Amino acid sequence: MKKRLGLSIMTSILGLSLLVGCGGSATQENTGGTTDGGGEPVNLVLSHTGAPDTPVYDTYEKFKEELEAISEGEITVKIHHSGTLAGDTQGVEMLLNGTLDIATAATNNMSPFTDAFQAFDLPYMFKDVDATHKVLENEELASEFEAMMKEDVDLELLFYLDPGSQRDVMNSKVLAKVPADLKGMKFRAAESPIELAANEALGVTPTPITWVEVYSALEQGVVDGLLQQHHWAVTANLHEVTKYVTETGGIHAMHIAFMSKKSFDSLSEEQQNMVLEAAQKAQAFNFENAPLQVEKMKEKMAEEGVEFYTPTPEEMELWVEAGRSIWPQFEGNFPEGLIDRIQAAQE
The missing domain is CATH 3.40.190.170 (Bacterial extracellular solute-binding protein, family 7)
Structure with missing residues (x-):
């Protein structure tokens, strides 16, 4: 550890x-x-x-x-x-x-x-x-x-x-309904091994960029998107340089x-x-x-022209499958039984 x-x-x-x-x-x-x-x-x-x-x-x-x-x-x-x-x-x-x-x-x-x-x-x-x-x-x-x-x-x-919310898929190119729609894109990621792997599982190329540089990186096309919460998108005015949000959730x-x-x-x-x-x-x-503040933040993003998409149950299965595919890579990093205890505590 x-x-x-x-x-x-x-x-x-x-x-x-x-x-x-x-x-x-x-x-x-x-x-x-x-x-x-x-x-x-x-x-x-x-x-x-x-x-x-x-x-x-x-x-x-x-x-x-x-x-x-x-x-x-x-x-x-x-x-x-x-x-x-x-x-x-x-x-x-x-x-x-x-x-x-x-x-x-x-x-x-x-x-x-x-x-x-x-x-x-x-x-x-x-x-x-x-x-x-x-x-x-x-x-x-x-x-x-x-x-x-x-x-x-x-x-x-x-x-x-x-x-206030989990992370969603945000990008400036396409309204992504399934992970395959992101193929070939570059996404900003923090230098967290799990975050890098989570991006790769979606078919994008993770690009480590400091947070203060994300706006300009999106504006200049250095990256095409990122996994982010509404809170931080609004804080950094990313709704000015992203066009689409797919409400995949998943990372909190x-x-x-x-x-x-x-x-x-x-x-x-x-x-x-x-x-x-x-x-x-x-x-x-x-x-x-x-x-309770999430809807207000989503409204602010929509006012700037951001389009939101909620995947169908069938599409959502593909996002979950891609996300959970990285679990075996990292389960050994956790104390024995911790993941099971976290899952049980949610009931």
């Missing part, structure tokens, strides 16, 4: 310079790492990639609201949204370097750091959004995911955030709120409990509200 990631000097310097650019040095703004835990005021710096009016953005605002209320202002949270401070991978690196307090990362973007969340990348592992929530609300399974993560990276897992990439171990340990036990209580409330808020 253990992976090693070389954290570059340049990343550390960039993380520090970004914090300076946001109004103070890392030590001035990131006081969560320097408090003595004696009830002194604490200002936590939080970075995420969600844009306004999306589930991830709204959930972090809820977390801030709850934590500041619970602590009666003793703990405040300064939020940098829309990736203005850091993307997923860089945010995690900054947490590990001690230059950021809280950051978000998608489960697939955690693959350079740990294998703990690979189950969320396997196509059709989860029946639907509610099933995913059931798994993460199962204390035994949630603890297992966290324990696997902590074998690899020294972070505090605060809570999960659902973008979640976001996770992590806290620097250095920052968490610097808090008093009472303050730590405040953070965890706010985290619990934020996750409950997200699980209830995120799915």
Whole structure:
């Protein structure tokens, strides 16, 4: 399970310079790492990639609201949204370097750091959004995911955030009814082994491209499409450069709120409990509200001319068959029985 990631000097310097650019040095703004835990005021710096009016953005605002209320202002949270401070991978690196307090990362973007969340990348592992929530609300399974993560990276897992839907097939060329319609296309993929294999199973050529470059890559024809959730398509304005969405579902990439171990340990036990209580409330808020925002995001995409297609049951069987064909490649990566326990928890 253990992976090693070389954290570059340049990343550390960039993380520090970004914090300076946001109004103070890392030590001035990131006081969560320097408090003595004696009830002194604490200002936590939080970075995420969600844009306004999306589930991830709204959930972090809820977390801030709850934590500041619970602590009666003793703990405040300064939020940098829309990736203005850091993307997923860089945010995690900054947490590990001690230059950021809280950051978000998608489960697939955690693959350079740990294998703990690979189950969320396997196509059709989860029946639907509610099933995913059931798994993460199962204390035994949630603890297992966290324990696997902590074998690899020294972070505090605060809570999960659902973008509201599973990933669909999005492209700029054809209205794809079956996987064969995608033959010859190039799709953007994260550098996750499972995500790369999932793309190949659909007959496309996966092309690793950083998230910030996806819009221009689609616009310039470097890639023809991607597997993505409505949340992130809207956040990155991909509905301006894609024409078709096939509602295949299948991959339920979640976001996770992590806290620097250095920052968490610097808090008093009472303050730590405040953070965890706010985290619990934020996750409950997200699980209830995120799915309700999907239709609004789909409407925004449709207004830009995006055409949606729902496969017939017969067509859907082909998408599921292609997605699940990669399972044998990766089943050995999971602890014995984990896949069965995940499946059982969805009932």
